[in-house]
Amino acid sequence: xxxxxxxxxxxxxxxxxxxxxxxxxxxxxxxxxxxxxxxxxxxxxxxxxxxxxxxxxxxxxxxxxxxxxxxxxxxxxxxxxxxxxxxxxxxxxxxxxxxxxxxxxxxxxxxxxxxxxxxxxxxxxxxxxxxxxxxxxxxxxxxxxxxxxxxxxxxxxxxxxxxxxxxxxxxxxxxxxxxxxxxxxxxxxxxxxxxxxxxxxxxxxxxxxxxxxxxxxxxxxxxxxxxxxxxxxxxxxxxxxxxxxxxxxxxxxxxxxxxxxxxxxxxxxxxxxxxxxxxxxxxxxxxxxxxxxxxxxxxxxxxxxxxxxxxxxxxxxxxxxxxxxxxxxxxxxxxxxxxxxxxxxxxxxxxxxxxxxxxxxxxxxxxxxxxxxxxxxxxxxxxxxxxxxxxxxx
Amino acid sequence: xxxxxxxxxxxxxxxxxxxxxxxxxxxxxxxxxxxxxxxxxxxxxxxxxxxxxxxxxxxxxxxxxxxxxxxxxxxxxxxxxxxxxxxxxxxxxxxxxx
Numbered sequence: 001x002x003x004x005x006x007x008x009x010x011x012x013x014x015x016x017x018x019x020x021x022x023x024x025x026x027x028x029x030x031x032x033x034x035x036x037x038x039x040x041x042x043x044x045x046x047x048x049x050x051x052x053x054x055x056x057x058x059x060x061x062x063x064x065x066x067x068x069x070x071x072x073x074x075x076x077x078x079x080x081x082x083x084x085x086x087x088x089x090x091x092x093x094x095x096x097x098x099x100x101x102x103x104x105x106x107x108x109x110x111x112x113x114x115x116x117x118x119x120x121x122x123x124x125x126x127x128x129x130x131x132x133x134x135x136x137x138x139x140x141x142x143x144x145x146x147x148x149x150x151x152x153x154x155x156x157x158x159x160x161x162x163x164x165x166x167x168x169x170x171x172x173x174x175x176x177x178x179x180x181x182x183x184x185x186x187x188x189x190x191x192x193x194x195x196x197x198x199x200x201x202x203x204x205x206x207x208x209x210x211x212x213x214x215x216x217x218x219x220x221x222x223x224x225x226x227x228x229x230x231x232x233x234x235x236x237x238x239x240x241x242x243x244x245x246x247x248x249x250x251x252x253x254x255x256x257x258x259x260x261x262x263x264x265x266x267x268x269x270x271x272x273x274x275x276x277x278x279x280x281x282x283x284x285x286x287x288x289x290x291x292x293x294x295x296x297x298x299x300x301x302x303x304x305x306x307x308x309x310x311x312x313x314x315x316x317x318x319x320x321x322x323x324x325x326x327x328x329x330x331x332x333x334x335x336x337x338x339x340x341x342x343x344x345x346x347x348x349x350x351x352x353x354x355x356x357x358x359x360x361x362x363x364x365x366x367x368x369x370x371x372x373x374x375x376x377x378x379x380x381x382x383x384x385x386x387x388x389x390x391x392x393x394x
Numbered sequence: 395x396x397x398x399x400x401x402x403x404x405x406x407x408x409x410x411x412x413x414x415x416x417x418x419x420x421x422x423x424x425x426x427x428x429x430x431x432x433x434x435x436x437x438x439x440x441x442x443x444x445x446x447x448x449x450x451x452x453x454x455x456x457x458x459x460x461x462x463x464x465x466x467x468x469x470x471x472x473x474x475x476x477x478x479x480x481x482x483x484x485x486x487x488x489x490x491x492x
Contacts, residue, residue, distance in 0.1 A: 035403055059453040059487040060403060060441040076407075076437040084436075093436030097445045 003393040004349050005070065006357055007051065008365055009038035012383035014053060016071045019378075021351055023369040026378045032074065033065065040130050040344055040387040043070075044138040048391050052141050052157060054128035062096045062127055064143075064157045070393075077157035094159045098125045098143070098151055101164035113147065114176040123147045123167070130344060130387075132187035136194065144184035148175060148201040150213065163213035166199070171218055171235045178202035178238050178257075185343055186242050190249040190266075198252065198267055203238035206254070208267050219267030223256060240283045241343040245292035253295050253322070255285040255343075260297055262322050273322020278309055284346035288371060289354040293321040296348075296356060296372060298341040307338040315358070317372050331375035332366065339364070344387035351392050359385025396427055397482040401454075404442070404485070408435040413482060422477045424456060425468040431485075442485060457484040 006017040013031030032038075036055045044050040049070040055063040065074045075083075078091040100123050102111060115121035126146040134140035139156040149167050151160040175182060183202055190196035195212045198219070205220040223237045238257035245251065254261040254270065258281050261270040274280035279299045288294035295318050301309050308314060312335065315328040339362035349355035356372050359365045363382035368375045398414040405411070416430040425448075432439045439445060442454055448468075450456070455464045459473045459481050475481035 034406070057403065057441075058490070059401075059451070060407075061451060062440070063407065063437070079437045090433060091436045093432065093439030094445070095437075096440045099446060 002351055004351065004355065005043075005048075005391040005393060006347075006365065006367075006378065007041040007043070007071070007387075007389040007391070008359055008382065008385060009040050009053070009344075009387035010359075010363070010383035010385050011037055014038040014041060014055075015379070015382055017365065017378050023349075023351070023355055023367060026367075028379050029071070031383075032071070033063075036063070037127075038386065039127060040389070042131050042133055042389045043391050044133040044141075045135055046133075047138040048393055050133070050138045050156075052131040052133060054131055054143070056127040062098065062125070064095045064128070064131075066157050077153075077155075091158070095157050098128070098145055098160055099162075100125065100149060100167070101162040103164075113172060113182065114174055116177065120173060123149070125149075126181065129183045129185045130187055132189060135189050135191055142187050142189075142197075144187050144199065146181045146183040147177075148182045148184040148204060150184055150187070150197075150199060152213070163209075165209070165214050166207060166216045169207070169216050169218075171204070174233075174235050175201065175204035176236065186239075188242060188244050188249075188252070191246045192249055196249075196266070198242065198244075200239040200242045200254075202240065203236060203257075205235045205237040206239050206242060206252075206267055219263075220270070221268065222263070222270030222272075223261065224259070224272075225257065227257075241285050243285050243287050243295070245287040248292045251292065251321075253285050253287060255282050255297055257281065257303060260285065260322060273318070275318070275323035275325055277316055277325050282341075283343040284341055284358065286346045286348055286356070288356075289348045289350040290352070291319070291354075294319045294371070295322065296346065297325075298346070298358065300340060306340040311336050311338055313337040313339065313360075315356070315368075315372055315375075328368075328372045328375070330373065331368075342386055345385050347388045347390040349390040349392045355390065357388050357390050359388045361385065395479045396422060396430070396476065397479050398427060398431055399482045399484045400431075400438075401485060401487040403487065404438060407441065408438055410435070415479075420477075421471045423469050423471055424463065424466065427472070427476075427483055428468075453488040453490055455486040455488055457486055458482075 002021040008015040013034045015030035039054040041053040051067045053065040077095040112120035130144040132142040143151040150163045186200040188198040198208045250266045252263045260274045313332045316325040339360035346358040356368045361384040364380040
């Protein structure tokens with residue numbers, strides 16, 4: 001029988017939840033990296049026991065951790081005990097070194113972006129929000145960081161370099177931080193085209209490369225953001241999350257600050273599919289593992305009140321790729337619930353039927369083993385959940 | 395032998411219990427002590443000082459012999475009590491938040 005591993009990043013450490021394929025009884029491991037913020041963990045699709053983790057602290061900065069045994073043991077890449085005793089001397093300790101590229105060879109990417117007061121502000125590295133292992137090599141992994149930029153490592157996380165063409169695009173000076181900072185939080189790899197990557201930044205919008213990261217273009221046509229002086233501007237949109245189904249990589253789904261959107265041309269144009277949602281503000285969006293037109297969102301009351309409407313926690317599911325939505329409530333609290341679900345805190349597994357998972361700022365991780373029809377908490381008193389990723393294991 | 399006390403989070407990261415003891419050539423300064431800490435525990439690079447500028451991270455402080463040395467030049471010799479190992483060099487995570 002298959003197994004499932006749920007990787008949960010929280011404000012005060014990482015937790016690993018595991019179950020057999022029935023997904024009824026769960027074992028909770030953790031906290032790993034106790035006391036540190038774990039923004040994200042994700043396993044390689046080629047080697048599920050290879051897991052990367054972003055460990056951060058306002059005091060001590062960024063750490064990258066890597067496990068090669070499914071989360072039992074962890075090390076900053078290059079600092080396993082055996083690495084420390086090689087004849088080549090001590091490692092350089094660069095697995096947490098994220099330096100913005102300003103070299104002439106890459107076009108001297110612009111070094112300032114728009115600040116809250118409209119002035120220009122230097123790019124300053126703060127943390128890694130999202131790690132996306134490559135589809136073709138377990139040692140190759142991308143990192144989306146704050147202040148917004150995309151980095152990659154081709155040596156298992158020992159060293160990183162920036163894909164500077166993104167930040168060097170001519171819209172860079174117009175990018176600005178959202179309330180959570182100016183973060184690159186979503187990285188979508190096209191399984192049919194290794195040169196195509198789509199990313200999303202709050203509050204700049206969505207961007208795509210078709211040449212492996214050398215050049216990028218904004219793909220925000222059709223987005224409408226009332227908070228902008230020009231609501232249909234090329235950049236400046238607060239995109240909260242984008243998602244795709246691997247069988248249809250040209251169809252993208254988006255939860256924007258307000259509005260749920262879809263694109264059927266790889267982001268070249270977008271249409272609103274909020275339909276009958278009670279509110280179209282929210283953070284995560286995800287796609288059913290086997291049904292590319294079935295999508296999930298968690299409606300949140302508003303941008304000033306980050307909790308569910310009327311204190312009722314509801315996932316909404318559309319089986320029509322948007323516009324027609326149904327509330328999923330069974331097993332979720334339907335009164336006095338005032339938690340939030342953050343952008344990276346929802347995931348699906350590839351078992352049959354598809355499992356859906358999300359974590360809350362109240363420390364609950366809810367799971368549905370039947371595509372959202374019924375929910376129950378796996379664990380309910382963790383620190384605030386920042387991210388949830390799921391692995392289906394043989 | 396120089397004695398260094400790391401904050402709890404960095405002890406966990408470096409997998410050390412209690413104090414770190416280091417051989418540091420004279421002159422013993424903040425810079426030479428931190429260079430030795432990082433050479434022996436490379437996972438600590440970037441956590442105490444910035445990777446590129448080598449400046450102290452804003453919410454990290456250095457104490458020794460009852461004094462806050464955080465704003466001293468990194469090349470100022472440390473007190474004799476640190477050099478002889480009778481007092482430890484303390485790396486502190488600043489108290490912040492509520």
